Amino acid sequence: MTSIAMQRRRATASRVWAQFRGSRQGMIGLAVLLVFVAMALAAPLLADVRELNPVFARAQGNPQWAPPSVFPPLGTDYIRRSVWAQFVWGSRVSLFVGLAATVLTILIGSVVGIVSGFVGGKVDAIFMRVTEWFLVIPFLPLAIVLASVLGRNVWNIIFVIGITSWPSTARLVRAQVLTVKQRLFVDRARSLGAGGGHIVAHHILPNVSGLILANATLAVPISILTETTLSFLGLGDPSAASWGKTLEEAFVNGAMARNAWWYFLPAGLGILAVVLAFTLIGRTLEEIANPRLSRSR
Amino acid sequence: MSDALLSIRDLSITYHSQGRAVPAVRGVSLDIEKGGSLGLAGESGCGKSTLANSILRLLPAGTEVTGQITLDGKEVLGLSPGGLRAVRWTAGAIVFQGALHALNPVQTVGDQIAEPMSLHRTVANDDAAKDRVVELLRRVGLPAARAESYPHELSGGQRQRVLIAMALACDPHLLIADEPTTALDLMVQAQVLALLDDLKEERNLTLLFITHDLSVLTYACERLAVMYAGRIVEEGPAWEVFENGSHPYTRALAAAFPTIGDVGSRMAPSGLGGDPPTPGDLPGGCPFHPRCPLAHDACLPAEPELRISGEARSAACVLV
Amino acid sequence: MLVFNFFLFRVVQTDPIGSLFRGRNVPQSTIDNLRVAFGLDQPIGTQFLYYLRETAQLNFGLSYQSRQPVWDEIVRAIPATLALVGISSILSAVIGTFGGIVAAWRRNTWKDHSITSSTMVFYSMPDFWLGMILLVLFAVVLGWFPVGGITTAGSNETGLARLIDQAYHMFLPALTLTLAYLGEYTLVTRSSLLDVMGEDYLTVARAKGLRDVRVRNRHAVPNALLPVVTLTAINFGFVLSGAIAVEAVYSWPGLGKATADAIRGPDLPMLQALFLLFSAAVIVFNLIADITYSWLDPRVEEI
Numbered sequence: 023m024t025s026i027a028m029q030r031r032r033a034t035a036s037r038v039w040a041q042f043r044g045s046r047q048g049m050i051g052l053a054v055l056l057v058f059v060a061m062a063l064a065a066p067l068l069a070d071v072r073e074l075n076p077v078f079a080r081a082q083g084n085p086q087w088a089p090p091s092v093f094p095p096l097g098t099d100y101i102r103r104s105v106w107a108q109f110v111w112g113s114r115v116s117l118f119v120g121l122a123a124t125v126l127t128i129l130i131g132s133v134v135g136i137v138s139g140f141v142g143g144k145v146d147a148i149f150m151r152v153t154e155w156f157l158v159i160p161f162l163p164l165a166i167v168l169a170s171v172l173g174r175n176v177w178n179i180i181f182v183i184g185i186t187s188w189p190s191t192a193r194l195v196r197a198q199v200l201t202v203k204q205r206l207f208v209d210r211a212r213s214l215g216a217g218g219g220h221i222v223a224h225h226i227l228p229n230v231s232g233l234i235l236a237n238a239t240l241a242v243p244i245s246i247l248t249e250t251t252l253s254f255l256g257l258g259d260p261s262a263a264s265w266g267k268t269l270e271e272a273f274v275n276g277a278m279a280r281n282a283w284w285y286f287l288p289a290g291l292g293i294l295a296v297v298l299a300f301t302l303i304g305r306t307l308e309e310i311a312n313p314r315l316s317r318s319r
Numbered sequence: 320m321s322d323a324l325l326s327i328r329d330l331s332i333t334y335h336s337q338g339r340a341v342p343a344v345r346g347v348s349l350d351i352e353k354g355g356s357l358g359l360a361g362e363s364g365c366g367k368s369t370l371a372n373s374i375l376r377l378l379p380a381g382t383e384v385t386g387q388i389t390l391d392g393k394e395v396l397g398l399s400p401g402g403l404r405a406v407r408w409t410a411g412a413i414v415f416q417g418a419l420h421a422l423n424p425v426q427t428v429g430d431q432i433a434e435p436m437s438l439h440r441t442v443a444n445d446d447a448a449k450d451r452v453v454e455l456l457r458r459v460g461l462p463a464a465r466a467e468s469y470p471h472e473l474s475g476g477q478r479q480r481v482l483i484a485m486a487l488a489c490d491p492h493l494l495i496a497d498e499p500t501t502a503l504d505l506m507v508q509a510q511v512l513a514l515l516d517d518l519k520e521e522r523n524l525t526l527l528f529i530t531h532d533l534s535v536l537t538y539a540c541e542r543l544a545v546m547y548a549g550r551i552v553e554e555g556p557a558w559e560v561f562e563n564g565s566h567p568y569t570r571a572l573a574a575a576f577p578t579i580g581d582v583g584s585r586m587a588p589s590g591l592g593g594d595p596p597t598p599g600d601l602p603g604g605c606p607f608h609p610r611c612p613l614a615h616d617a618c619l620p621a622e623p624e625l626r627i628s629g630e631a632r633s634a635a636c637v638l639v
Numbered sequence: 640m641l642v643f644n645f646f647l648f649r650v651v652q653t654d655p656i657g658s659l660f661r662g663r664n665v666p667q668s669t670i671d672n673l674r675v676a677f678g679l680d681q682p683i684g685t686q687f688l689y690y691l692r693e694t695a696q697l698n699f700g701l702s703y704q705s706r707q708p709v710w711d712e713i714v715r716a717i718p719a720t721l722a723l724v725g726i727s728s729i730l731s732a733v734i735g736t737f738g739g740i741v742a743a744w745r746r747n748t749w750k751d752h753s754i755t756s757s758t759m760v761f762y763s764m765p766d767f768w769l770g771m772i773l774l775v776l777f778a779v780v781l782g783w784f785p786v787g788g789i790t791t792a793g794s795n796e797t798g799l800a801r802l803i804d805q806a807y808h809m810f811l812p813a814l815t816l817t818l819a820y821l822g823e824y825t826l827v828t829r830s831s832l833l834d835v836m837g838e839d840y841l842t843v844a845r846a847k848g849l850r851d852v853r854v855r856n857r858h859a860v861p862n863a864l865l866p867v868v869t870l871t872a873i874n875f876g877f878v879l880s881g882a883i884a885v886e887a888v889y890s891w892p893g894l895g896k897a898t899a900d901a902i903r904g905p906d907l908p909m910l911q912a913l914f915l916l917f918s919a920a921v922i923v924f925n926l927i928a929d930i931t932y933s934w935l936d937p938r939v940e941e942i
Contacts, residue, residue: 162880163917170905250765278775290768297763407848423840435847469937
């Protein structure tokens with residue numbers, strides 16, 4: 023990439039950041055998200071990973087079903103494990119699955135959208151039929167079916183979420199690519215003898231990347247919530263306990279009848295906070311990428 | 320001016336957007352006597368539509384309006400909400416631009432024409448309202464069956480006729496026509512102008528006609544007022560102003576539209592370079608000086624006031 | 640659709656019969672007999688033809704878990720889910736739309752801010768977690784509502800008393816689904832109405848002398864609700880999906896709980912039939928949305 027293009031890109035980034043900083047909801051979302059990302063990264067410093075092992079917990083002499091007043095900070099569960107440790111380490115899995123699944127979603131959606139919009143013709147028709155078909159199929163039942171067929175493993179969950187949630191991204195990106203394609207400069211680039219790859223990389227991608235970013239940020243909440251639901255329904259990875267998995271275990275082992283609120287509140291609040299943070303950031307980015315929306319705010 | 324139906328005194332309108340004050344109209348005064356007609360000309364952004372909407376107080380909430388608007392003997396800016404609603408569409412009605420979304424897409428045009436009638440109780444019942452809708456549609460040259468149509472089923476010219484019929488629904492005294500011929504093709508434009516002309520005679524309407532097309536205004540109105548950057552810069556009898564403008568801006572506008580629907584004139588350079596100033600950021604002195612072919616040092620110190628430039632004429636230019 | 644459904648379930652590496660008896664001491668001959676009974680010994684092509692014929696006759700085979708015909712079990716579960724999802728869909732659409740109208744009409748006031756932010760909070764929660772909290776709060780701690788099921792255990796009331804008992808049991812799950820799904824209606828209605836509020840025909844309506852309330856109800860809202868109609872149908876699929884986990888939380892004996900139970904099996908014939916049913920329901924509701932839309936919006940040609 024030429025230095026002019028790089029400069030232009032840096033200028034765009036700083037303009038977006040300036041606008042983003044002006045948005046209260048965006049900054050709140052970013053702050054909340056940073057707290058959780060820091061927690062996920064610093065998990066080993068915050069809680070001993072061995073606390074997740076019931077054998078270790080037993081040997082430590084942890085009580086069973088202890089409320090936070092007895093076993094700070096967040097009490098223990100039915101097999102004496104620290105809920106705090108589960109919360110801290112669960113944030114890693116939930117965030118990782120949410121982000122990785124979103125990357126996959128956006129990757130599939132963008133590739134389908136760009137190819138479909140750019141190539142057009144028969145390819146477009148076929149791609150869009152497939153996309154429509156995926157859109158009509160109820161997405162959670164499909165994810166459930168795929169997950170039960172593939173088995174309980176983090177990578178399968180990521181794959182399942184990615185494969186079920188790309189269609190709306192594909193449609194959005196395709197529409198944007200078509201608009202960009204109409205614009206004069208693409209024709210000009212083509213007439214100068216530029217190849218398809220060059221046009222996509224230098225003209226289409228820079229123009230749709232803002233939209234893709236906003237869309238990606240709004241796709242993370244869906245990924246995280248889907249992972250949570252799948253885990254809750256017993257499709258989570260037993261060896262990588264996410265927040266959803268914690269909720270499942272709490273539910274299955276009767277935390278509710280015991281009113282063991284310390285067991286199921288933290289994980290749910292964590293999901294709520296992260297999902298809300300991504301939603302706030304995504305809406306702000308969307309307003310920046312599509313100024314027509316901000317008028318109505 | 321006791322026989323004025325509409326009298327505006329020192330009207331200023333300021334929009335507030337994102338903490339910035341944007342003056343759209345700056346100290347405008349004008350009068351239209353009963354049965355008279357005034358054409359208000361100017362480029363888009365000069366404040367003419369803002370002025371039109373302020374007469375029935377249709378500006379967005381939070382807009383600052385000062386001055387006086389007297390319509391049909393009523394002080395519009397001082398009216399209570401109920402009093403204001405009573406004045407709307409009966410004392411003054413607006414013919415909106417048909418090309419825009421002035422018609423509700425999910426209601427039949429008949430319902431939309433009849434709506435103000437039942438509201439202001441100008442008809443006894445629904446049947447009477449239906450009869451009157453048919454009568455109005457016929458009057459503007461549309462078949463009665465059009466009452467059952469939805470806006471998207473009509474052509475641009477038909478939509479404009481519906482909007483005229485709608486404005487007549489409650490026999491208003493003042494008719495404000497805001498760009499009623501813009502975006503219509505030439506023949507239809509001429510037909511709509513003729514229709515408005517007929518209606519004005521027939522019903523003794525008072526007309527405030529707004530468009531950027533000086534030739535249309537000169538055809539339709541007795542007097543002309545030219546607006547630039549929120550102020551009236553020239554006013555006088557229509558033909559005289561059109562033919563022999565005192566303000567360089569008037570002359571430029573007149574040169575841009577030599578005759579109604581002259582295709583050639585639309586393509587040819589108007590002789591007026593540059594863009595109109597943004598309302599929030601006016602140049603000092605005469606706001607027209609950056610575009611004026613005759614600008615000189617005297618234009619810079621202060622904004623010129625309107626002064627007499629002939630019989631029943633005035634203009635705001637240092638050269639007058 | 641059918642082809643996809645068939646192959647989706649045949650790529651399973653797990654041996655359903657094997658998993659059914661995993662860890663149990665069952666003679667190989669029994670397993671072989673069962674395999675023949677379920678038709679799993681046939682080549683894949685034969686299995687597919689067989690599957691097509693059976694699906695057309697609503698014969699989805701026997702449930703691996705209960706050994707009952709899958710379709711019978713599903714039919715038994717349909718009314719409970721239909722009642723729960725139907726009521727929740729209607730309530731969330733009505734309340735959510737109303738909230739969106741208020742928020743847009745009073746935009747940037749405290750009303751708008753509180754409506755928008757509270758719906759966003761509900762929107763961001765896992766629906767079943769909201770269900771768990773409501774359950775603990777209102778059923779376990781306060782004891783106002785039953786903890787689950789559809790009727791009080793051991794009671795054999797009939798008629799109206801039974802209906803009231805069922806409604807009483809439905810309150811919490813319906814509240815959960817309603818709260819979880821009204822946020823989307825609020826946000827969509829709000830932005831749609833804000834778009835419409837810039838339209839010229841509203842200025843025209845005000846110029847005619849209409850009261851603000853009437854401008855809103857007669858001109859703004861009918862136009863703003865058009866996208867909401869589409870959302871209602873699309874959302875029906877989501878509420879149906881959301882019902883899977885929520886029904887599990889409240890032991891509500893509907894399709895959702897059947898799905899959750901089938902996952903644990905895994906009871907593949909059951910999952911397969913449920914998936915087909917969910918897809919069919921969503922397609923039907925999309926069709927209903929299209930028809931309603933063309934009926935409401937004169938600009939759309941009749942289909």
